[in-house]
Amino acid sequence: MNGVATAPGASTILNALATGQGSAFAIDVETTATVKLAADADAVTGEITDATDADTRLIERCVERVVDRFGNGEGGVVTTDSEVPMAAGLKSSSAAANATVLATLDALGVTVVSDDDTDTAAVGDAITKLGACRIGVEAARDVGVTITGAFDDASASMLGGVVVTDNTADELLAHEPREWDVLVWTPPERAYSADADVDRCENVAKMADLVAELALDGRFGEAMTVNGLAYVAALDFDTDPTVEAMPHCHGVSLSGTGPSVVAVGDETSLAPVSELWAERDGTLIETTTRTTGASIQ
Numbered sequence: 001m002n003g004v005a006t007a008p009g010a011s012t013i014l015n016a017l018a019t020g021q022g023s024a025f026a027i028d029v030e031t032t033a034t035v036k037l038a039a040d041a042d043a044v045t046g047e048i049t050d051a052t053d054a055d056t057r058l059i060e061r062c063v064e065r066v067v068d069r070f071g072n073g074e075g076g077v078v079t080t081d082s083e084v085p086m087a088a089g090l091k092s093s094s095a096a097a098n099a100t101v102l103a104t105l106d107a108l109g110v111t112v113v114s115d116d117d118t119d120t121a122a123v124g125d126a127i128t129k130l131g132a133c134r135i136g137v138e139a140a141r142d143v144g145v146t147i148t149g150a151f152d153d154a155s156a157s158m159l160g161g162v163v164v165t166d167n168t169a170d171e172l173l174a175h176e177p178r179e180w181d182v183l184v185w186t187p188p189e190r191a192y193s194a195d196a197d198v199d200r201c202e203n204v205a206k207m208a209d210l211v212a213e214l215a216l217d218g219r220f221g222e223a224m225t226v227n228g229l230a231y232v233a234a235l236d237f238d239t240d241p242t243v244e245a246m247p248h249c250h251g252v253s254l255s256g257t258g259p260s261v262v263a264v265g266d267e268t269s270l271a272p273v274s275e276l277w278a279e280r281d282g283t284l285i286e287t288t289t290r291t292t293g294a295s296i297q
């Protein structure tokens with residue numbers, strides 16, 4: 001009973017910490033999960049390739065939740081192998097959870113239905129992609145790696161494209177395809193979402209409402225830039241990387257609770273941003289949006 005699945009990381013248009021409404025888009029860097037289940041194994045053990053000291057509770061809990069719902073008490077081993085850096089703002093936990101849930105469903109032979117936008121929670125012995133996504137969100141809540149549940153990040157990773165969500169109800173408000181070039185700058189420091197200063201974020205709630213309006217109007221570039229300016233201030237990051245990118249790109253924002261800053265546009269508009277950000281410490285990733293989301297391999 002083996003299963004393998006991949007899920008992409010994501011970046012932020014609207015951070016949900018202020019109001020519970022969020023918006024995110026999938027990017028073309030991904031995490032692969034491999035799940036090996038056995039009827040006679042009595043526990044689930046997680047391993048994260050190249051990060052032996054990292055916390056494996058999220059992926060173990062994802063397997064347990066899928067087995068509780070669709071299995072028969074199986075245990076086993078889950079391994080993730082990821083291109084998405086942890087605690088960088090690029091939704092590594094959502095990618096790991098989605099890949100693990102899908103790989104476990106694959107191992108158990110459960111059919112995953114792709115009628116994402118109709119959002120039927122489960123159809124007989126099958127489950128929709130959004131239903132699978134909600135299992136990962138619940139697992140993230142169980143182990144405390146999220147503030148709101150991060151259904152925005154998780155559904156962007158699961159479905160691909162751009163989503164707008166209500167994280168207080170785990171509901172999808174909009175789902176749109178967008179094709180942008182994407183430039184990611186990740187400074188050397190790391191920031192775990194669960195440690196973010198939520199009280200400071202609540203101070204920018206009126207700006208978050210404006211960002212949600214822009215996003216629901218399909219004005220994603222402006223939405224993410226307003227979000228970026230509000231949240232770099234609220235979370236006390238340097239405003240310079242955002243401001244210097246603004247004249248060139250379609251949109252730029254702090255991603256999640258940082259520290260990465262992400263700009264979207266086309267190759268020509270991102271070239272001067274790349275030159276400016278290359279002078280800073282840290283790493284640059286040139287990628288694209290991804291419209292296809294997570295999948296069983």
Ligand SMILES: Nc1ncnc2c1ncn2[C@@H]1O[C@H](COP(=O)(O)OP(=O)(O)OP(=O)(O)O)[C@@H](O)[C@H]1O
Binds near residue numbers: 089
């Ligand atoms: N590749 C992975 N494999 C297994 N577990 C992971 C992986 N990435 C993240 N996690 C789990 O999620 C926890 C939170 O990670 P992290 O802060 O990176 O997630 P995040 O909330 O998605 O934030 P960010 O958007 O900053 O990446 C980690 O401590 C770990 O338990």
Ligand SMILES: O=C(O)C1=C[C@@H](O)[C@@H](O)[C@H](O)C1
Binds near residue numbers: 014015022
């Ligand atoms: O932990 C959370 O609930 C969140 C973390 C960040 O990624 C945010 O971008 C997201 O909107 C919500």
